[in-house]
Amino acid sequence: MRAVLITGASGSLGWSLVQYYLKNNFKVIIHCRNKSSLNSTQKNFLLNFLHRYELVYGDLTKNSTINRILIKSNKNNINILINNAAKYLNKSFLKTSIKEVKNLFDVNLLFIIKLLKVLLNKKKRELLIVNINSLAGINGGSNESIYSLTKHGLKGFFDSLEYEFSNTGISFVNIYPGAMQSKITQNRKTYENLMTTDEVAQAIYNQSYEYKSLKIKSVILSRKKY
Protein backbone atom coordinates (compact mmCIF):
# COMPACT_ATOMS: atom_id res chain seq x y z
CA MET A 1 0.00 0.00 0.00
CA ARG A 2 1.33 3.45 -0.90
CA ALA A 3 1.81 5.87 1.98
CA VAL A 4 1.59 9.66 2.13
CA LEU A 5 2.55 12.04 4.95
CA ILE A 6 0.60 15.31 5.08
CA THR A 7 1.66 18.20 7.35
CA GLY A 8 -0.89 20.63 8.77
CA ALA A 9 -3.58 18.03 8.21
CA SER A 10 -6.15 19.64 10.53
CA GLY A 11 -6.32 22.76 8.31
CA SER A 12 -8.65 23.45 5.40
CA LEU A 13 -6.63 22.00 2.51
CA GLY A 14 -4.80 19.49 4.74
CA TRP A 15 -8.04 17.86 5.82
CA SER A 16 -9.37 17.69 2.23
CA LEU A 17 -6.13 15.95 1.27
CA VAL A 18 -6.41 13.46 4.16
CA GLN A 19 -9.93 12.52 3.04
CA TYR A 20 -8.97 12.25 -0.63
CA TYR A 21 -5.95 10.00 -0.04
CA LEU A 22 -7.79 7.76 2.48
CA LYS A 23 -10.70 7.30 0.06
CA ASN A 24 -8.18 6.33 -2.61
CA ASN A 25 -6.61 3.54 -0.56
CA PHE A 26 -3.44 5.24 0.60
CA LYS A 27 -2.04 4.84 4.09
CA VAL A 28 -2.06 8.39 5.45
CA ILE A 29 0.30 9.74 8.08
CA ILE A 30 -1.54 12.70 9.52
CA HIS A 31 0.52 15.48 11.08
CA CYS A 32 -1.31 17.92 13.41
CA ARG A 33 -0.07 20.39 15.98
CA ASN A 34 -1.58 18.49 18.96
CA LYS A 35 -4.19 15.96 20.09
CA SER A 36 -6.97 18.55 20.13
CA SER A 37 -6.23 19.81 16.59
CA LEU A 38 -8.79 17.48 15.01
CA ASN A 39 -12.45 18.24 15.75
CA SER A 40 -15.04 15.56 16.53
CA THR A 41 -16.29 15.38 12.90
CA GLN A 42 -12.74 14.75 11.70
CA LYS A 43 -12.15 12.11 14.42
CA ASN A 44 -15.43 10.38 13.50
CA PHE A 45 -14.45 10.31 9.82
CA LEU A 46 -11.18 8.57 10.74
CA LEU A 47 -13.10 5.77 12.52
CA ASN A 48 -14.01 4.51 9.01
CA PHE A 49 -10.34 4.00 8.19
CA LEU A 50 -8.84 2.18 11.18
CA HIS A 51 -5.31 0.81 10.47
CA ARG A 52 -5.11 3.02 7.37
CA TYR A 53 -3.79 6.10 9.15
CA GLU A 54 -1.30 7.12 11.84
CA LEU A 55 -1.09 10.39 13.70
CA VAL A 56 2.02 12.40 14.45
CA TYR A 57 1.82 15.52 16.58
CA GLY A 58 3.96 18.55 17.16
CA ASP A 59 4.65 22.21 16.65
CA LEU A 60 6.71 22.58 13.50
CA THR A 61 9.02 25.10 15.15
CA LYS A 62 10.30 22.35 17.53
CA ASN A 63 13.14 20.00 16.59
CA SER A 64 11.44 17.15 18.50
CA THR A 65 8.57 17.31 15.94
CA ILE A 66 11.03 16.80 13.09
CA ASN A 67 12.36 13.66 14.80
CA ARG A 68 8.85 12.29 15.29
CA ILE A 69 7.94 12.95 11.63
CA LEU A 70 11.19 11.33 10.49
CA ILE A 71 10.50 8.18 12.54
CA LYS A 72 6.93 7.87 11.16
CA SER A 73 8.14 8.49 7.58
CA ASN A 74 10.76 5.77 7.76
CA LYS A 75 8.56 3.28 9.60
CA ASN A 76 5.85 3.62 6.93
CA ASN A 77 8.23 3.91 3.98
CA ILE A 78 6.33 6.92 2.69
CA ASN A 79 6.04 7.35 -1.08
CA ILE A 80 4.81 10.94 -0.92
CA LEU A 81 5.48 13.85 1.44
CA ILE A 82 3.04 16.76 1.17
CA ASN A 83 4.46 19.96 2.65
CA ASN A 84 1.12 21.60 3.30
CA ALA A 85 1.38 23.31 6.70
CA ALA A 86 2.07 27.01 6.59
CA LYS A 87 1.46 30.13 8.57
CA TYR A 88 -0.41 32.94 6.80
CA LEU A 89 -0.07 36.61 7.72
CA ASN A 90 -2.10 39.45 6.26
CA LYS A 91 -0.52 42.57 7.75
CA SER A 92 1.14 45.70 6.45
CA PHE A 93 4.92 45.45 6.39
CA LEU A 94 5.41 48.38 8.77
CA LYS A 95 3.08 46.87 11.37
CA THR A 96 4.67 43.40 11.20
CA SER A 97 7.01 42.64 14.11
CA ILE A 98 10.32 40.82 13.69
CA LYS A 99 8.90 38.11 15.98
CA GLU A 100 6.09 37.53 13.45
CA VAL A 101 8.59 37.49 10.57
CA LYS A 102 10.70 34.91 12.41
CA ASN A 103 7.67 32.73 13.11
CA LEU A 104 6.72 32.68 9.41
CA PHE A 105 10.30 31.85 8.47
CA ASP A 106 10.40 29.04 11.05
CA VAL A 107 7.16 27.37 9.92
CA ASN A 108 7.11 28.07 6.18
CA LEU A 109 10.82 27.63 5.42
CA LEU A 110 13.11 26.44 8.21
CA PHE A 111 10.97 23.47 9.22
CA ILE A 112 10.94 22.15 5.63
CA ILE A 113 14.69 22.68 5.25
CA LYS A 114 15.44 20.87 8.53
CA LEU A 115 13.07 17.99 7.72
CA LEU A 116 14.46 17.42 4.23
CA LYS A 117 18.04 17.50 5.50
CA VAL A 118 17.37 14.44 7.65
CA LEU A 119 14.78 12.75 5.45
CA LEU A 120 16.71 12.93 2.17
CA ASN A 121 19.93 11.90 3.88
CA LYS A 122 18.41 8.55 4.82
CA LYS A 123 16.11 8.15 1.83
CA LYS A 124 17.62 5.79 -0.72
CA ARG A 125 14.46 4.97 -2.63
CA GLU A 126 11.67 6.78 -4.47
CA LEU A 127 10.00 9.76 -2.85
CA LEU A 128 7.72 12.36 -4.38
CA ILE A 129 7.77 15.68 -2.51
CA VAL A 130 4.68 17.81 -3.12
CA ASN A 131 5.04 21.41 -2.00
CA ILE A 132 1.96 23.49 -1.43
CA ASN A 133 3.13 26.90 -2.53
CA SER A 134 0.74 29.72 -3.54
CA LEU A 135 0.22 32.31 -6.24
CA ALA A 136 1.84 34.51 -3.56
CA GLY A 137 5.03 32.54 -4.37
CA ILE A 138 4.93 33.89 -7.92
CA ASN A 139 3.32 37.32 -7.50
CA GLY A 140 3.18 39.68 -4.54
CA GLY A 141 0.02 40.53 -2.64
CA SER A 142 -1.36 43.43 -0.66
CA ASN A 143 -0.34 43.10 3.02
CA GLU A 144 1.30 39.77 2.21
CA SER A 145 4.95 40.84 1.96
CA ILE A 146 6.34 38.38 4.53
CA TYR A 147 4.05 35.48 3.59
CA SER A 148 4.89 36.09 -0.07
CA LEU A 149 8.59 36.24 0.80
CA THR A 150 8.46 32.79 2.42
CA LYS A 151 6.57 31.32 -0.55
CA HIS A 152 9.05 32.85 -3.03
CA GLY A 153 11.79 31.33 -0.85
CA LEU A 154 10.22 27.89 -1.18
CA LYS A 155 10.07 28.30 -4.94
CA GLY A 156 13.79 29.07 -5.18
CA PHE A 157 14.67 26.27 -2.76
CA PHE A 158 12.76 23.57 -4.63
CA ASP A 159 13.65 24.84 -8.12
CA SER A 160 17.28 24.39 -7.03
CA LEU A 161 16.89 21.05 -5.23
CA GLU A 162 15.36 19.69 -8.40
CA TYR A 163 18.78 20.03 -10.07
CA GLU A 164 20.66 18.52 -7.13
CA PHE A 165 18.38 15.49 -7.02
CA SER A 166 17.91 14.91 -10.74
CA ASN A 167 18.73 11.30 -11.63
CA THR A 168 17.78 10.13 -8.13
CA GLY A 169 14.52 8.64 -6.97
CA ILE A 170 13.58 11.94 -5.33
CA SER A 171 11.25 14.15 -7.34
CA PHE A 172 9.39 17.36 -6.66
CA VAL A 173 6.16 18.95 -7.77
CA ASN A 174 5.20 22.47 -6.75
CA ILE A 175 1.54 23.42 -6.46
CA TYR A 176 0.59 27.10 -6.79
CA PRO A 177 -3.06 27.54 -5.80
CA GLY A 178 -4.87 30.83 -5.97
CA ALA A 179 -7.27 31.74 -3.18
CA MET A 180 -9.35 28.86 -1.81
CA GLN A 181 -12.36 28.79 0.49
CA SER A 182 -10.68 28.51 3.89
CA LYS A 183 -10.19 30.21 7.26
CA ILE A 184 -7.68 32.53 5.58
CA THR A 185 -10.21 33.87 3.05
CA GLN A 186 -13.48 33.58 4.95
CA ASN A 187 -14.05 37.36 5.13
CA ARG A 188 -13.50 38.05 1.42
CA LYS A 189 -16.46 39.38 -0.58
CA THR A 190 -15.65 36.90 -3.35
CA TYR A 191 -15.54 33.89 -0.97
CA GLU A 192 -18.33 31.94 -2.70
CA ASN A 193 -16.50 32.11 -6.04
CA LEU A 194 -13.19 30.82 -4.71
CA MET A 195 -11.93 27.29 -5.39
CA THR A 196 -12.88 24.73 -2.75
CA THR A 197 -10.15 22.82 -0.95
CA ASP A 198 -11.77 19.57 -2.14
CA GLU A 199 -11.31 20.62 -5.78
CA VAL A 200 -7.70 21.55 -5.11
CA ALA A 201 -7.06 18.31 -3.17
CA GLN A 202 -8.29 16.32 -6.17
CA ALA A 203 -5.92 18.20 -8.50
CA ILE A 204 -3.05 17.53 -6.08
CA TYR A 205 -3.99 13.85 -5.80
CA ASN A 206 -3.77 13.64 -9.60
CA GLN A 207 -0.03 14.31 -9.23
CA SER A 208 0.46 11.20 -7.05
CA TYR A 209 1.63 8.96 -9.85
CA GLU A 210 4.64 9.95 -11.91
CA TYR A 211 4.77 9.64 -15.68
CA LYS A 212 7.53 7.34 -16.92
CA SER A 213 9.36 9.89 -19.01
CA LEU A 214 7.57 13.16 -18.33
CA LYS A 215 8.17 15.58 -15.50
CA ILE A 216 5.50 17.90 -14.13
CA LYS A 217 7.36 20.55 -12.17
CA SER A 218 4.69 23.14 -11.36
CA VAL A 219 0.92 23.18 -11.25
CA ILE A 220 -0.88 26.52 -11.12
CA LEU A 221 -4.48 26.27 -9.96
CA SER A 222 -7.07 29.00 -10.28
CA ARG A 223 -10.73 29.45 -11.18
CA LYS A 224 -11.52 29.42 -14.90
CA LYS A 225 -13.94 32.33 -14.43
CA TYR A 226 -14.50 34.82 -11.61
Ligand SMILES: NC(=O)c1ccc[n+]([C@@H]2O[C@H](COP(=O)([O-])OP(=O)(O)OC[C@H]3O[C@@H](n4cnc5c(N)ncnc54)[C@H](OP(=O)(O)O)[C@@H]3O)[C@@H](O)[C@H]2O)c1
Ligand atom coordinates in the same frame (compact mmCIF):
# COMPACT_ATOMS: atom_id res chain seq x y z
N1 LIG B 1 -6.22 29.25 1.79
C1 LIG B 1 -5.78 29.78 0.66
O1 LIG B 1 -6.46 30.59 0.02
C2 LIG B 1 -4.43 29.38 0.11
C3 LIG B 1 -4.05 29.82 -1.17
C4 LIG B 1 -2.82 29.42 -1.69
C5 LIG B 1 -2.00 28.58 -0.97
N2 LIG B 1 -2.37 28.17 0.28
C6 LIG B 1 -1.46 27.27 0.98
O2 LIG B 1 -2.17 26.05 1.23
C7 LIG B 1 -1.65 25.42 2.41
C8 LIG B 1 -2.80 25.11 3.36
O3 LIG B 1 -3.48 26.33 3.67
P1 LIG B 1 -4.90 26.34 4.40
O4 LIG B 1 -5.71 27.39 3.76
O5 LIG B 1 -5.44 24.97 4.51
O6 LIG B 1 -4.46 26.90 5.85
P2 LIG B 1 -4.95 26.50 7.31
O7 LIG B 1 -6.37 26.04 7.32
O8 LIG B 1 -4.57 27.67 8.17
O9 LIG B 1 -4.03 25.26 7.66
C9 LIG B 1 -2.68 25.41 7.98
C10 LIG B 1 -2.23 24.17 8.74
O10 LIG B 1 -0.86 24.36 9.14
C11 LIG B 1 -0.76 24.10 10.56
N3 LIG B 1 0.31 24.87 11.20
C12 LIG B 1 0.61 26.19 11.05
N4 LIG B 1 1.61 26.52 11.88
C13 LIG B 1 1.96 25.38 12.55
C14 LIG B 1 2.94 25.07 13.53
N5 LIG B 1 3.79 25.99 14.02
N6 LIG B 1 3.01 23.81 14.00
C15 LIG B 1 2.16 22.85 13.55
N7 LIG B 1 1.22 23.08 12.60
C16 LIG B 1 1.12 24.33 12.12
C17 LIG B 1 -2.11 24.53 11.10
O11 LIG B 1 -2.30 23.97 12.39
P3 LIG B 1 -3.16 24.79 13.49
O12 LIG B 1 -4.57 24.72 12.99
O13 LIG B 1 -2.91 24.05 14.76
O14 LIG B 1 -2.61 26.19 13.48
C18 LIG B 1 -3.04 23.96 10.04
O15 LIG B 1 -3.26 22.58 10.26
C19 LIG B 1 -0.62 26.41 2.98
O16 LIG B 1 0.66 26.03 2.56
C20 LIG B 1 -1.02 27.74 2.36
O17 LIG B 1 0.08 28.63 2.28
C21 LIG B 1 -3.57 28.54 0.84
